[in-house]
Amino acid sequence: MAPSLRNSHNTINVNNLLLIADITEKVNDEYSGVVNKINAAITLINKSGIDTSTCSCLRKTRNNHCDSFTYFNEKLPKYSIHQIKRISEKKVNTLIDNGTLSIMEVPMNFELNLGQQLQVESYQQDKPILNDTGIVEHLDSLTFPLHFFDYETFASAVPKLDGTSPHAQIPFQVSIHTLKKDGTLIHFEYLADKLEMPNQMVSEMQEFTGLNGTFVSWHASFEISRNRSMMGWIPEYCPYLEYINSHMFDLEKIFIADYMDYRFKGSSSIKKVLPVLVPKFSYAALQVQDGTMAMDIWGRMVLDESFNDDIDQTKNNLLEYCKLDTLAMVEIYHSLKQLID
Numbered sequence: 001m002a003p004s005l006r007n008s009h010n011t012i013n014v015n016n017l018l019l020i021a022d023i024t025e026k027v028n029d030e031y032s033g034v035v036n037k038i039n040a041a042i043t044l045i046n047k048s049g050i051d052t053s054t055c056s057c058l059r060k061t062r063n064n065h066c067d068s069f070t071y072f073n074e075k076l077p078k079y080s081i082h083q084i085k086r087i088s089e090k091k092v093n094t095l096i097d098n099g100t101l102s103i104m105e106v107p108m109n110f111e112l113n114l115g116q117q118l119q120v121e122s123y124q125q126d127k128p129i130l131n132d133t134g135i136v137e138h139l140d141s142l143t144f145p146l147h148f149f150d151y152e153t154f155a156s157a158v159p160k161l162d163g164t165s166p167h168a169q170i171p172f173q174v175s176i177h178t179l180k181k182d183g184t185l186i187h188f189e190y191l192a193d194k195l196e197m198p199n200q201m202v203s204e205m206q207e208f209t210g211l212n213g214t215f216v217s218w219h220a221s222f223e224i225s226r227n228r229s230m231m232g233w234i235p236e237y238c239p240y241l242e243y244i245n246s247h248m249f250d251l252e253k254i255f256i257a258d259y260m261d262y263r264f265k266g267s268s269s270i271k272k273v274l275p276v277l278v279p280k281f282s283y284a285a286l287q288v289q290d291g292t293m294a295m296d297i298w299g300r301m302v303l304d305e306s307f308n309d310d311i312d313q314t315k316n317n318l319l320e321y322c323k324l325d326t327l328a329m330v331e332i333y334h335s336l337k338q339l340i341d
């Protein structure tokens with residue numbers, strides 16, 4: 001049985017957080033490999049010139065590429081075969097062996113799954129491929145008011161709040177844009193000043209939305225999981241959180257199955273979809289660029305005593321980021337409605 005993390009005074013017993021073991025032998029086993037890699041890197045650095053026309057990752061899938069991939073493969077077409085959604089390394093290699101680097105050149109009879117085929121078709125026909133019926137069915141299933149919402153969360157390896165586990169994602173921020181049937185759009189936002197159980201946030205959310213309408217999120221499994229965690233931490237809000245989860249619609253779903261555009265570059269991320277559907281909206285000018293950055297900045301603001309950035313400006317940057325995420329969903333929704341109406 002694992003030793004208890006708490007002592008008789010109910011405070012954390014730090015010694016039981018760590019397991020101390022002698023791993024000298026394992027380190028020695030690794031040592032020569034690391035030395036070889038260091039020597040290879042030094043040899044590379046000392047070369048007077050290196051081949052910048054391509055690199056070995058050309059034959060790997062894009063998950064293996066580093067930020068320098070396009071620098072080292074500048075002759076690669078803008079829409080290269082690597083952007084085909086979840087294409088396997090084996091297929092990348094088969095295409096390269098046949099001289100195919102651009103999505104434009106992928107033969108019609110090349111074996112791809114349906115989503116991949118649609119992506120290739122979209123590029124080759126230079127237009128999005130839509131399943132109008134599927135989109136209509138999805139949008140018709142929603143009940144007004146529509147609450148477009150998004151959480152930002154904080155996580156740490158060592159739990160900082162009683163009742164939470166390592167890496168538990170604790171919501172500290174939410175943005176909700178509520179679209180009423182008459183077209184009115186209203187906004188609610190909450191940003192916590194300290195790390196705490198999200199009672200206050202959920203209470204204010206409930207007051208704003210009530211238990212009605214459909215909650216719309218992007219990649220909703222994230223919000224659903226956060227709601228499940230909160231049901232355990234703050235059970236008094238179970239009815240509300242259960243309502244959200246049972247009236248949830250994942251807007252991303254449309255861009256996985258019913259709307260394919262090669263300009264999404266094989267992704268259904270809101271950051272790839274938004275600039276194509278609503279070019280006037282952009283994340284580019286924001287100080288906070290993604291959820292990881294939001295977590296890092298907020299965590300330092302509330303937990304790091306040496307944080308000396310402008311607090312008001314930092315809060316504003318966080319609010320602007322989360323607000324754009326939910327406004328982007330509203331704009332994408334309007335854009336879909338225009339397409340099918």
Ligand code: SF4
Pocket residue numbers: 055056057058064065066067068069072
């Ligand atoms: S993609 Fe990056 S890591 Fe991979 S070979 Fe090219 S430069 Fe190296």
